[in-house]
Every structure is written in structure tokens, then in C-alpha cells.
Amino acid sequence: MNAIEIRNLTKNFGQKQALSGLNMTVPVGAIYGFIGENGSGKSTTEKILCGLLVPNGGSIRLFGRDYKDADVRAKIGVLIEQPGCFPNYSIWNNMMLQAANLGIQNAKAEIAKVLKLVRMEGAAGNKFKNCSLGMKQRIGIAFALLGNPELLVLDEPINGLDADGMRIMRDVLRDVTRNYGCTVVISSHILGELEKIATHYGIVRGGKMIAEMTAEELNANCRTYIALKTKNTEEAQALLERKFARVEKDASEYIRIYDTVKAEDMVAYLYNELDIAVTEIRTDKVGLEEYYIDLMKEGR
Amino acid sequence: MENIRQVTFAQPSFFKRIKGMLGVDFYRLFHTPLLYIFLVIAALIPALVSMGGEGEATGMFTNVWQIIAANNPLYVISDMGEYANMNMVFIFGGIMVSIFIGHDYKSGYVKQLFTTHAKKQDYMISKTLLGAFSMACMCVTYLIGGVLSGAFTGLPFAVNAGSLLCAIVGKMIMSLGWASLYTFINIIFRSKFGISIALCFVLGTGIPVVGAAALIGNTPALNIFLYGSSVYACLSANFVSVIVCLACSGVWAVIYNVLGTLTLNKRDVY
Numbered sequence: 001m002n003a004i005e006i007r008n009l010t011k012n013f014g015q016k017q018a019l020s021g022l023n024m025t026v027p028v029g030a031i032y033g034f035i036g037e038n039g040s041g042k043s044t045t046e047k048i049l050c051g052l053l054v055p056n057g058g059s060i061r062l063f064g065r066d067y068k069d070a071d072v073r074a075k076i077g078v079l080i081e082q083p084g085c086f087p088n089y090s091i092w093n094n095m096m097l098q099a100a101n102l103g104i105q106n107a108k109a110e111i112a113k114v115l116k117l118v119r120m121e122g123a124a125g126n127k128f129k130n131c132s133l134g135m136k137q138r139i140g141i142a143f144a145l146l147g148n149p150e151l152l153v154l155d156e157p158i159n160g161l162d163a164d165g166m167r168i169m170r171d172v173l174r175d176v177t178r179n180y181g182c183t184v185v186i187s188s189h190i191l192g193e194l195e196k197i198a199t200h201y202g203i204v205r206g207g208k209m210i211a212e213m214t215a216e217e218l219n220a221n222c223r224t225y226i227a228l229k230t231k232n233t234e235e236a237q238a239l240l241e242r243k244f245a246r247v248e249k250d251a252s253e254y255i256r257i258y259d260t261v262k263a264e265d266m267v268a269y270l271y272n273e274l275d276i277a278v279t280e281i282r283t284d285k286v287g288l289e290e291y292y293i294d295l296m297k298e299g300r
Numbered sequence: 301m302e303n304i305r306q307v308t309f310a311q312p313s314f315f316k317r318i319k320g321m322l323g324v325d326f327y328r329l330f331h332t333p334l335l336y337i338f339l340v341i342a343a344l345i346p347a348l349v350s351m352g353g354e355g356e357a358t359g360m361f362t363n364v365w366q367i368i369a370a371n372n373p374l375y376v377i378s379d380m381g382e383y384a385n386m387n388m389v390f391i392f393g394g395i396m397v398s399i400f401i402g403h404d405y406k407s408g409y410v411k412q413l414f415t416t417h418a419k420k421q422d423y424m425i426s427k428t429l430l431g432a433f434s435m436a437c438m439c440v441t442y443l444i445g446g447v448l449s450g451a452f453t454g455l456p457f458a459v460n461a462g463s464l465l466c467a468i469v470g471k472m473i474m475s476l477g478w479a480s481l482y483t484f485i486n487i488i489f490r491s492k493f494g495i496s497i498a499l500c501f502v503l504g505t506g507i508p509v510v511g512a513a514a515l516i517g518n519t520p521a522l523n524i525f526l527y528g529s530s531v532y533a534c535l536s537a538n539f540v541s542v543i544v545c546l547a548c549s550g551v552w553a554v555i556y557n558v559l560g561t562l563t564l565n566k567r568d569v570y
Contacts, residue, residue, distance in 0.1 A: 001307075028307070050415040052570045063307050070317075071309040074417035080570075084408030086328070100323045102416055103316045143412065150307050 001064055003028045003151055003183035004049070009058035011044050011207075018044040020207040021058070026185060026200065028063070031177055033198030034187040035292055041207040042187040043080070046155050049185075050078045062151065074102070077144030077182075080155045082136055087129035091120065091139055094128055095146065102147040114142040117179065118172050134165035141172055145180065152176065152184045158193055166193055173197055191289040201288070203295060211295065218288060226266050227254040229280040236276045243274070254280075312417050321418060321426040326433075329400070335434055338396045342389050342438035343445035349384040350449045360384065364450025365459045368443060369467040369534045375513035375522050386471050387506065387530045389442050393435035393475065394482045394500025401427060401486035402493025411570045420564035424483060424557045431479025436472045443468065463537050470533025470545035477526045477549035478504070480556035487560045506530070526552055 004026035011019040019041045026032045036042045047053040049060065051073060060067040062076070085094040092111065099107035115121045118138040123131070131139065137157050144152050158169050170193060177184055177197075188194045201218055203211040227250070230236040237255050240247045246258040257266070263283050270276040286294070329335050346367045349360065360380055361367055370382045377383045404410045413423065450457070482500050489496040502508075506527030513522055522528035529548035532541055 047568075047570065052411060052414060053568045054566065063309075065309070069309075070417045070419060071311040073415075074312055075307070075309065076415065078412075078415040080411060080415070082408065084410070084412030086403075086407050086409065089331075097324045097327065098412065100327075101320045101413060101418060103312055103320045147416075 001028055002026060002061075003030070003063060004032075004185065005059075005061040005064075006045070006049075007059045009045065009048065009060065010056045011041075011048060011053060012056050018207055019048075019055070019058075022204065022207060023209050024202055025212060026183060026202075028183055029181065030200040031173070031184045031186065031198050033191075033194040033201045033288075034185055034204065035191065035194070035201060035288075036187075036204035037296065038189075040204045042204055043155055044207075045204070046153050046185065046187060047080060050076065050080060050153055052080065074147065075150040077146070077149030077152045079137070079140035079144045079153070079157055083140035083143045085128040085136075085139065085143075088127060090125050090127055091115075091131070092124040094139075095124075095142065098143055098146055104147055110146060111142075114145040117145065117175055118142045119168060134161050134168070137161065137165075137169065138172060141169075141176070145176065148180070150182050152182055152186075154184065154186045156188055157186065158188055158190050166190070170196060191292055192287065195288040203292060205296065218291065219285070224260065224283060224285050225256045225258045226261065226263055227256050227282050227284055228266070228270075228278050229254055230270075230276050230278055236270075236274075239274050239276065240270075314422075317418060317422050318425060321413075321422050322429065325426050325430045329430060329434065334396060334399060335437070338392055338434065338438060339441045341392055343441040345388055345392075345442060346446035346449040347452075349380075349388075350446075350455075351453055361450075361455060363459065364447065364455045364457050365464055365535055367446040367450055368464070369471065369537070370531065371535050373520070373523075373532045373534050373536075374518060375509060375528060375531055376518050377510060386439055386442050386446070386468070387527070389435055389438045389471075390474070390478045390526075390530065391501055391504035393431065393438060393478060394485075394504040395497050396434055397427070397431040397479060397482040398486055398493045398496040398500050400430070401483065402491055402496065405491035405493075408570075414569045421557070421561040423564065424480075424487070424560040427483040427486075428476065428480045428553060428557060431482055432476040435475035435479060439468065439472045439475065459535065463535055466537035466539065466542050467533045467535055470537055470542050471530060473542065473545045474526060474530045474533065474549050477529075477552040477556075480553040480560075481526060484556040484560045484563075487563050503527075523548060 002025050004024060006022060006024040009019050009022040022041060022045060024045065034042050044053060048055050049067065062072050065072045095111045096107060099111060104110050112121065115124055118141050120135065120138050120142060123135060141157065158166050161169060174197060186194065199215050201213050202209055233249065233253055233255060237247060237249055240255060240257060244257050244259055248256045250256055263281050267278050267281060270278055350367050368386050370385055374382050481503065485499050486493065486496045509522055509525050509527040523532050523544055526548065529545050533545050
């Protein structure tokens with residue numbers, strides 16, 4: 001059974017078509033990285049999924065059921081942009097109100113549990129308006145976790161966070177998926193961070209899903225390359241371009257050779273055949289970010 | 301991934317949903333200054349309309365209870381004394397409901413709410429009951445303010461107690477209908493609560509019904525409107541007046557709740 005099955009989803013905002021027949025499949029238990037440019041339809045899809053926007057067409061099934069059913073909705077935890085909190089109330093009071101809305105029986109214990117999970121147990125008495133962006137995002141995750149959801153939908157939860165905030169958020173998300181075993185849909189522009197936690201990916205462009213894959217499939221799609229430095233980069237690159245199909249210079253002045261040759265064989269080959277002395281060499285893979293950029297370029 | 305649970309569903313009952321939502325709304329109502337400010341305003345209105353600058357009567361009223369309700373159901377107004385009574389609570393009630401619901405949208409609470417199992421219909425019901433309760437409370441403070449203002453100005457207290465009771469109960473019942481109208485207006489204009497406040501103010505004053513009465517005359521047919529029935533709950537009211545108020549308020553509450561639910565279901569929430 002899939003946690004989410006979206007078929008031919010369409011949504012118009014006046015004359016503008018935000019989604020044009022989007023399909024999406026998220027297996028139960030997946031951490032689904034939802035990727036796309038600004039305005040590609042990620043947030044619109046998530047807002048429809050959460051019942052905030054009304055679609056113009058298509059079907060959405062959550063755990064095999066209609067997404068509008070109240071009992072299905074009771075199993076969804078959501079963080080869209082920022083959590084909807086009353087700024088003058090404390091974090092604790094805001095969470096108590098959300099718990100009351102959800103009809104949670106043992107609210108105090110449940111809130112204490114989720115606040116601990118998002119590393120906010122010491123800040124429960126703070127007023128929401130006095131919280132930093134990183135704290136607000138973690139409160140949003142805590143909100144979403146109330147009521148033991150089966151599906152978490154998180155829209156850009158790591159945007160705007162500093163390095164430490166991102167690390168905490170990544171740990172929180174890992175703990176959430178480990179401890180709760182729930183399915184997570186997470187959209188983000190920060191692909192490097194997403195790559196560290198996602199098990200599945202969906203790439204959306206122009207309101208359509210252009211690729212869906214598992215992390216393993218992504219790894220298989222991402223080509224290995226050898227990155228090297230020499231004393232004379234320009235000359236070496238010119239020589240290498242004559243011998244290999246794809247040679248590029250990256251931003252750090254490394255020459256990248258996209259080939260399956262081993263690094264040590266490459267050093268020997270370059271020295272013996274081309275008289276190029278290598279000063280640094282390593283083998284690497286094209287990451288999600290580069291893969292995504294390549295994919296976007298192909299579509300243009 | 302290692303720890304996937306069996307997914308089970310439980311249908312939250314209407315009672316459970318509405319209990320949670322009402323609990324949150326009433327908590328907010330009692331923990332913000334909004335309600336208390338409007339209760340004080342309601343208590344002060346009778347003094348403002350009945351007392352002159354020296355603490356003497358303005359001459360608009362000849363009896364204390366006229367501050368609460370007119371002698372007869374007069375939709376066509378000939379002087380301010382026939383107009384200025386407890387019905388003014390509904391004007392201020394509209395402003396209060398607009399601020400309350402506007403804040404729901406501004407804070408993102410509505411977004412948080414509708415992503416859970418909360419139904420749009422529950423939201424309409426909860427806000428209507430909250431608005432009705434607030435306006436009923438404002439009727440009480442208006443009554444207290446009216447009696448005190450009347451006592452200060454030395455107006456006579458003579459009245460048919462049964463009719464007075466029917467008038468007060470009738471007006472309090474009308475709170476439900478008015479609250480549903482205001483909730484519906486706010487569902488349409490959402491966070492633009494400036495527009496909602498203006499519209500609630502215009503409708504709360506009963507200007508459309510007063511205008512209609514000027515054209516078609518002082519007819520009981522105007523009781524089908526909220527303002528009409530609110531006027532009908534006057535110092536000559538009886539048990540039938542209460543029934544009319546109950547029917548009018550109830551029917552409009554249902555109509556506006558259905559329209560509000562449809563609006564919420566058909567339009568994007570956020």
C-alpha cells in the first residue's frame with residue numbers, strides 16, 4: 001500500500017496553471033524528498049494534500065482512502081511555512097490548544113514527548129513571538145507530530161536555518177522517522193541536506209512530476225568522476241579533453257573526468273602518456289544537487 | 301523505515317471534534333482582552349445614549365426599559381429613542397466576531413486547524429456559538445448598564461415584567477442568528493477583517509431593514525430578517541415574540557452555517 005497516490009492533479013490560480021496533471025506515489029515509510037524550482041508546484045501539491053487548497057481535477061488517495069475523510073486527515077501532521085500559533089501565547093499553551101483540537105487524551109505527556117524529540121523541552125514557557133526561526137520550525141515539527149501521525153508533510157522546514165539549526169533539524173527528522181515510523185514528505189531547496197535523509201525523491205517541474213526514484217536509483221543515476229589538480233590546469237584540461245568524452249573544470253579549479261577508470265590507473269596514465277603530474281586526486285559522485293541541475297537543464 | 305506501524309483509522313465523532321474546537325475558542329475568548337473590552341463597551345452604551353453631559357436624561361426615553369427595547373415593534377424609526385436600545389449590542393458583536401475570526405486567519409490558526417481532522421462545518425458551528433455567547437453576555441452587561449443609567453437619570457421603572465423578560469430573552473436568542481451572519485461574512489473576507497467589520501456594522505445597524513420599512517411600511521413581514529425579529533422583541537413582547545425570535549434566529553443560523561460550510565469547502569482556505 002502507498003501512503004500517497006496522486007493522479008492527474010490539476011490546480012489553477014485564475015489563468016495560471018500551477019499543476020498540470022501531476023502524478024505522485026509515496027510508499028508507506030518513505031522519506032520522500034520533493035524537489036523543484038520556485039513556482040514548480042511543490043507547495044501547491046502539499047497544500048492540496050493537506051486540505052488547504054481545493055484542486056480543479058485529479059484524485060488523491062492517502063493509505064488507499066479518500067484524502068478528505070476525517071479519519072484519514074486525523075493521521076496527517078503538517079508544517080506548511082510556519083506553524084499557525086498565537087504569538088502572545090507560550091509554546092506550551094499553543095500546543096495545548098492544538099492537542100485540544102485533535103482530541104488528545106493525555107495531552108501533557110504527549111506534548112512533553114514531542115517537545116523533547118525536537119529539542120525544545122526547555123523552551124516550552126517561551127512566548128511564540130519571541131522564538132527564533134529555527135525554534136519556530138522545530139515547534140512546527142512538534143505540532144505536526146501531535147496525535148501520532150502516519151504521514152508528515154513538511155514544506156521547506158530547513159529553509160532560513162543556520163548550519164547548526166539545519167543539523168538539529170536533520171537529527172530531529174531522523175529521530176522522527178526512526179521513532180515514529182511514519183511516512184514523511186519533505187520539500188526543500190537545500191538538496192545537500194535532503195540527500196542525507198531522503199529514501200525516495202520526486203522532481204517536479206512546471207506543475208508536472210518529471211522523475212520519481214528511490215535513493216538507490218538516484219545513486220545509480222549519479223555518475224562517478226575523478227577530480228584532480230595539476231600544476232598547469234589549462235594545459236592539462238586541453239590534453240584530457242582530447243582523450244576523454246567528458247572533461248570539466250569545477251568551481252574549485254579541479255578537473256573532472258567522467259569515466260570509470262580507477263584513480264591510481266588514471267595517475268599512472270596521465271604521467272606516462274600525457275606527462276601530466278597530478279598534485280591531488282579523488283574519486284567522487286555527482287550529488288543530488290548536480291543531478292537535479294542537469295535534469296533541469298535537459299528539460300530546457 | 302525499520303519501524304513501520306500498521307495504519308489504523310478511527311473516525312473522530314462530531315462531539316469529540318466540536319468539543320475540542322469549542323474548548324480552544326472559549327479558552328482564547330476568556331484569555332484575550334477582546335471579550336472584556338466589548339462587555340465594558342456594551343455596559344457603557346446605555347449611559348451614552350440615555351445620559352446628557354450633566355448626568356441628566358437626554359429626553360430620548362420616558363422609561364428605563366426603553367433603553368433595553370422600544371415600546372412597540374417599530375421598523376420605521378421616527379426618533380433615536382425608538383432605535384437606540386439593546387439591538388446596538390449586535391453592531392458591536394459584529395465587530396468583535398470580525399476581529400476574532402480575522403485573527404484566526406492572520407495567525408495561521410485556520411491553516412493549522414484545517415490540516416487536521418477538523419471539518420469546515422465544525423468551524424462554522426464553533427464560531428457561531430462563540431459569537432452568540434459573546435453577544436448574549438454583552439446583552440447582560442448592557443442590561444446592567446441600562447438599569448444603572450436609568451437609575452442615575454431618575455427615569456421611572458414601571459413595566460410589564462413578563463413582556464420585559466420576553467424582550468430580553470428574545471434579543472439574547474437573536475444573538476445566534478446575528479453571530480452566524482457575522483461568521484459567514486468573515487468566512488468570505490477572511491483576513492481582510494476591515495471589510496468584514498464595515499459590512500457587519502452596516503448590517504448590524506439594520507439600515508437595510510429600516511430602509512425597506514420606509515418603503516413598504518411597518519409590516520410584521522420584516523420579522524423574517526434578523527433585525528426585524530430583534531426589533532420585534534420589544535416591551536409589548538409575549539411568548540409568541542420569543543417563538544418568532546427563536547424561529548428567525550434558528551433558520552438564519554442554519555442558512556448561514558450551510559452557506560459558510562459550502563464557501564469553505566469550495567474555496568481555498570489559505
